[in-house]
Amino acid sequence: MQVLKFGGTSVASAENIERVLAIVQQASTLGPVVLVVSALGGTTDALIGAGQAAAAGNESFRATLRQLEARHLTAAEALLPQAAQQADIQPWLTAQFTELALLADGIFALGELSPRTLDRLMSYGELLSSRLVAAAFAARGTAAAWADSRQLIRTNSRFGMAQVDEATTEALVTAFQLQTPASLWVAPGFIAADTEGHTTTLGRGGSDYTAAILAAALGAAKLEIWTDVSGMLTADPRLVRSARPIARISYEEAMELSHFGAKVLYAPTVQPVRQAGIPMWIKNTFAPHDYGTLVEVAPPPSPGAVRGLSSIGSLALLNLEGGGMVGVPGFAARLFAALARARINVVLITQSSSEHSICVGVSEGDVAAAQRVVDEEFAGEIATGRLDPLRPETGLAIVALVGENMRNHPGISGRLFGALGHNGVNIRAIAQGASERNISTVIRAADVRKAINVLHEEFFEATYKQVNLFVLGPGNVGGKLLGQLHQQQPYLRDKLGLDLRVVAIANSRHCLVSDEGGLDLASWPAELNEAPRLSLDEFTDLIISKNLRNSIFVDVTANPAAAGQYAPLLAKSVAVVACNKVAASSAYASYRHLKQLARDFNTKYLFETNVGAALPVIGTLGDLTRSGDVVRRMQAVLSGTLNFVFNNYDGSRPFAEVVAQAQAEGYTEPDPRLDLNGSDVARKILILAREAGQALEMSDVANESFLPASCLEGDVTAFYEQLAVHEPHFRALYDAAAGKGKRLKFVAQYADGKASVGLQQIAPGHDLYELRGKDNVVLFYTDRYPEQPLVVKGAGAGAEVTASGVFADIIRAARL
CATH class of the missing domain: 3.40.50.720 (NAD(P)-binding Rossmann-like Domain)
Known part of the structure; x- marks a missing residue:
């Protein structure tokens, strides 16, 4: 015996139903088949909307029901093209929609939609689709017995999320099997009935659960869940573009992932087949040859420690805090009992070891009710100050790592927290069971996409x-x-x-x-x-x-x-x-x-390029100080512009012309005065002094400018005019140095906690003397390099060089 279940997208149209027929007929060559189908895609939502509209006194529900009727009749015509084939199903469909209209009229008249009535209203979706599919099989010469799930699955009367009476259900299924020896059953998913015969539902997604219940009761060889994706994935593909299929997974892992938002599988589905040891395949109706996911007792170990990631949104944390809890038994029991009385499901629990607080996660929609019942339960303690009023925090979500093999890999939690921390994702609460199969973190809902991608990259994408x-x-x-x-x-x-x-x-x-x-x-x-x-x-x-x-x-x-x-x-x-x-x-x-x-x-x-373009100046300084060395003195030429200018000015052509050449070749700022007035070099030596540990301000850097004051007035055009006017001044500076066999260099210095910049005459043999072109150089005199300095030297200006320095910083930041 095999049980195959097809979801709403798989039966959304006549074309899709044809796919289902072909898959089932292929499966039937291997043995008897029980086929469970959902409502045609979107039907259940439409029925709920119609019921709500009717209860609100909005007559739009009539148009919704007419549209649903037309859709089902159109599907019947496409699947059963011959009039004789339609003779039975079309009148039956029309009768069902007549019942639906009467039910909706009653809701409209009463202005009320009770849970019991809503369950009955929703049940029509699966009843309609399953009868339609059974008729399509009959039209193709395949005998198919229609099985009413309300006669097979017995539940309590908790409408909307009924609980199954497993023993009674197994007896009813066994009796039906004996009375109906057909090799193909077609059953509606999602619906059941209580002991009074009232229609109940098993929760949204309950068609999966129906299939699992029938598989367990029949002792099926396998259960196949056919959907619109090729199995379970390592993450939600809507959030992670690189999510990949999971070929094999354990029942426990599948249960964890389905509970934490893996929409491909309804969470309660796993338990019945797990207890019976029935393997479960998750397959794609639209790619039937894809492997899908096999859920089994003992799958091979996953390549990594983590099998998959999942999340739950619309979460709220409820924090019960107070000194009156410490050492007093029973507070947790009272909290959970109060929430249970209000039928509020607790998703996550965590408690501090100090016993000063208990934190539980619930759906955001339950916050108001939770606050009311908990504050009522602890009214006495709150009134006396032993407890604080319940403090809800909304706008949250859970992101969970799931993997059976995590218990054997130390450091998983560390990688989780490190990856999220590096990306600014703050963790509000943590929960991990002793099985180490699931590590759950509560974060801001706005951070879910980032967090899931970060973790998927950390645990599944070693490549990039x-x-x-x-x-x-x-x-x-x-x-x-x-x-x-x-x-x-x-x-x-x-x-x-x-x-x-x-x-x-x-x-x-x-x-x-x-x-x-x-x-x-x-x-x-x-x-x-x-x-x-x-x-x-x-x-x-x-x-x-x-x-x-x-x-x-x-x-x-x-x-x-x-x-x-x-x-x-x-x-x-x-x-x-x-x-x-x-x-x-x-x-x-x-x-x-x-x-x-x-x-x-x-x-x-x-900010390596703040000093010396791509030269590793700041990086080298950091390495020195981090390794315990102390920088006593620094001497540097830090302006490629000024070095170019003074290396090329020898009095044979005007100083202004040399500056213009530097600007034309891209060595200066758009306003060359920013380079020539020494302020740029002053900034650089200030930065180096700070990186060496000195708390200096810009005003602490002495700037001995070589430019006449008039050169700094007006615009750039006026600047060049004044350079020409003061050519004798620049020629005198050059001649004074050249007469002594020295060269002019604009030098930045730091020593004894003080910094300065200015034009200096450099004698032959000095490390700065042979500095050519636009090169920069920094001399570090430290405790380890007291006499012979550590020298960093190279091109210190130019767009390509500076861009490469920025690029290098990007790589450093990226490899954090």
Whole structure:
């Protein structure tokens, strides 16, 4: 004996029912079949809606019933094309809808829809579909006995979610089997009857349960649940695009996953076949040759410790707290008894070892009733202050890891908490049984998609880690960065397992956003010009609202307002990679605050390119201090612009012309005064001093400018005019150094807690003397390098080089 159940989508149309007939006929070659069917897809919801409309005095229920009748008659005509075949089923269908209309009229007249009446109303969906399918078999020459599940399954009178009397049901099924020797039964799912003969239902999804009850009572060789997906998946495919099928799973694991929101299987279904040891297949009606999922007693171990992930939304936590609970027996029993009296199902339980609080999870729809009954139960303790009034917290969800093999793998919980923590998902409650088969965490409902994807990536996707980038400032450096990302995406996937996706690109005018899969980095410039406008605050809100896992904000601007966005992003565990020097060189309290936020929210704030473009200056300094070395002194040339200018100025051509060349070759800011006035270098040495442990402000950095004051007035055009006017001044600076055999270098220095920048004459033999082109160099004098400094040297300017430094920081943040 085999039991096959087909869900609503499998019988949603005549075309789909034809698929069901073919599958059942193939199965019948292996032995007798009991076929359980749901209502035609959407019918049960339509019947509920009609009943509610009727109870509310809304006559729209009549149109709904007419539409349902037309749909079923149309299906009958398609399945039974000959008039003789329709002779029996069409009058029967019409009679059923006449009964339905009378029932709905009664609801309309009374203005009331009781649970008992609703069960009767809903039962018509399965009655109609099962008779229709039985008639379709008969029309094809296959004898099919129609079995009324209300005569086979006996329940109590809890309408809407009736409990099955297993012993009586088994006796009724056995008797029917003896009286009906047909090799094919067709039975309606979902419905049953109480001892008074009143129609009951087994809960939404109860057709699965009907099939499992019949399979257990008949001692079936197997149960097949046919649906619209190829078995159970490692996660909800609506949330996780890379969810994969689970080939084999234990009853216990299937029960856990189905309880925690795996919609492919109704949770109570597992228990009857588990007790009887009947294997259960979950198959796809629309891809019948797919393997599906086999639920069995002892499946092979899963490749990893976790078999699947699932979630429950619309959850509330109820917190009962108070010093009066400590050491007093019975509080938990009274709490659960009060909830049970109100027929409130408890989804999750956790209690602190101090016994000061008990926390339970319930459906959000039960919060008001729960608060009322619990506050009534503990009214005396609340009045005397021994307990606090019940405190509900809504807007939550449960995310669960399920796997029989988790008990044999230490560290699963650590990986769970670490992965969620790195992505800013706060855990409000935790529950884990001694079997270690399920680890449940309560989180914000808004974080479910992110959390499920993070955990799926952690436990099932060893190949790639998806990283989502939000890039601000696709100008000279930013454009080079996006080009490098585009070029390296395949390499990063293959060699580092990183799937870097640029989700958004924004400039001062437009913001281009990807819906799925990341932006096309080959075509973004044209698309950006057509994208809508977005302010900086709105861009930050976009990043936060998308709530994507492994998010990184990449600031490739010099905009002070952009730096103001770092704090709210870090506080949401969004990593920040900053080419922008404003934040790290702002007020020391602000700098420390950003660093502390990164620590507090377990994310990264990286700004290597603030000093020396792609040179590992800040990284090297961090390595020194973290390993216990103490930086006593630093001497550096930190401006590629100024080094280029003074390496190329020898008095043979005007100073202004050399500066113009530097600007033309992309070594300066759009306003060259930002480079030549020394403020940029001052910021850099300030950042290095802070990274070395000094609490310095910008005002503490002495800046000995070599520019005449008039060069800093007016606009850029006036700046170049004043450079020409003061050519004798620049020639004198050069001649003074050259006359001594020295070279001019704009040097940043830090020693004894003090920092300064200014033009210096460097003698031959010094480490700075031979510095060529646009190179930067930093000399670290430390306790370990007291005489011969640790030297970091290389190109310190240029869009390609700077972009590569930002890229390197992105990789560091991504590999957190």
